Amino acid sequence: MSGLPLSARLRRAKTNFKIMALRGACWLGGPRFASWFIVMTSDWRGYKPGRPTVIALYRPLFSKDLAELRKRTDLNWVYINNEYLAHVQSAWAPREVREQTFYQRYRTGYYEKTWKKLEEFGVELIKRLQTRTDIGAFMTSHIDYWHAEGIRLGAKKVGIPFVGLCREHMCLPIEQRTVTEYYKDFIYEGDAIAVFGDATRNIFINSGACRPDQVVVTGAPRLDIWRDIVWQQGQTNFVVLLSYRDPDYRAPQSFAEVLDIFLQCAEKHKDETTLSFLVKAKNLQDAEEIRGMAGKHSANVTIDHEIQLPDLLPRSRLVIGFNSLSLLEARFTAAQVVVPFWGDARRHPDELIFNPADPVTRKVVDFPESPVELETLLNEAIVCQNYMRPNVEDRLAVIQKVFYFPADCTCSENVEAFVRSRMKKPT
Numbered sequence: 511m512s513g514l515p516l517s518a519r520l521r522r523a524k525t526n527f528k529i530m531a532l533r534g535a536c537w538l539g540g541p542r543f544a545s546w547f548i549v550m551t552s553d554w555r556g557y558k559p560g561r562p563t564v565i566a567l568y569r570p571l572f573s574k575d576l577a578e579l580r581k582r583t584d585l586n587w588v589y590i591n592n593e594y595l596a597h598v599q600s601a602w603a604p605r606e607v608r609e610q611t612f613y614q615r616y617r618t619g620y621y622e623k624t625w626k627k628l629e630e631f632g633v634e635l636i637k638r639l640q641t642r643t644d645i646g647a648f649m650t651s652h653i654d655y656w657h658a659e660g661i662r663l664g665a666k667k668v669g670i671p672f673v674g675l676c677r678e679h680m681c682l683p684i685e686q687r688t689v690t691e692y693y694k695d696f697i698y699e700g701d702a703i704a705v706f707g708d709a710t711r712n713i714f715i716n717s718g719a720c721r722p723d724q725v726v727v728t729g730a731p732r733l734d735i736w737r738d739i740v741w742q743q744g745q746t747n748f749v750v751l752l753s754y755r756d757p758d759y760r761a762p763q764s765f766a767e768v769l770d771i772f773l774q775c776a777e778k779h780k781d782e783t784t785l786s787f788l789v790k791a792k793n794l795q796d797a798e799e800i801r802g803m804a805g806k807h808s809a810n811v812t813i814d815h816e817i818q819l820p821d822l823l824p825r826s827r828l829v830i831g832f833n834s835l836s837l838l839e840a841r842f843t844a845a846q847v848v849v850p851f852w853g854d855a856r857r858h859p860d861e862l863i864f865n866p867a868d869p870v871t872r873k874v875v876d877f878p879e880s881p882v883e884l885e886t887l888l889n890e891a892i893v894c895q896n897y898m899r900p901n902v903e904d905r906l907a908v909i910q911k912v913f914y915f916p917a918d919c920t921c922s923e924n925v926e927a928f929v930r931s932r933m934k935k936p937t
Contacts, residue, residue: 563646632662632663
């Protein structure tokens, strides 16, 4: 954090102070104040009386799915902030109860009062929400978030379905094995969970965390937006590097090297092209870290975390990335997709979303095996207007190796059917 700009450090300090103040208020005011705060900060946009209502536990990495569900289904989607849920409940929950997945270890003895307090909060929150709408179901974005437990307990007590749409989809074989083992001692206590593809379904079932009847493959609603975007694109304005700075992507040294090449290329061609060079960061913190890495060399490059992929990728000539689902979305467009394959990015197929040994993937993805090869691809893309290879079928084949993406309906429609099947029928 010491390497961050002063403005970023001050912003974080201000945020931490607000969190501490909120926790203190909830400790003093109890579940009644906490539930009031959550309802006060809830998002009711698009609400239509008479439609079934789903209360969704919103978080930024779930937002793309929820946006499509609001747009494409005949359900109301009311958002309550998952981060705020964590802050208010931390007023009563000790640290060990706030540990993802492992909170189930702390249910008895000393912790019984904590769980009663969380249930009390859940019931109080439901009562406040029900003054504004009937609740058809609650939806969270995973199977093991402690933040949702107070609501789950309250929903169980009053008889409201508690379902999920898992925002994560494990694409790497090595992750699939690791996560299956990780969930061996966890039992999902919600009613049902929808997932983006068979890989996640197999993890939840094979680990014993879920029963087969609890897990339904719907596809990812966030991908439905690409059904509205024309495959054949017109003018391309961007050369893009999708951030994979985080070590979780498994190639941090590669990202640093590729970023340097990207910056040099932007400097080299600054007077020769109208193309814009853009680094797409994951979030504000990621953007600040990348700016720190780029230093004074970022003058000819935009580092942005706010631009949305559907606004960027269809206007991109070339997109570089690694082990990123955002890069997979680039295959919905005619942009040239480039995945570095040297240094710490040269990994076993079990650690890759895009495997250069796979002939289907090789048709639609370029794999430079050295900095020189990457520089060549960048230079060729900048000067050449006719490099596009818009083979829709091949691109879809790569996408469908990872995600379930139905041709005869939307993923949002599948999620709506899933939720409705779990709602209680009126008596």
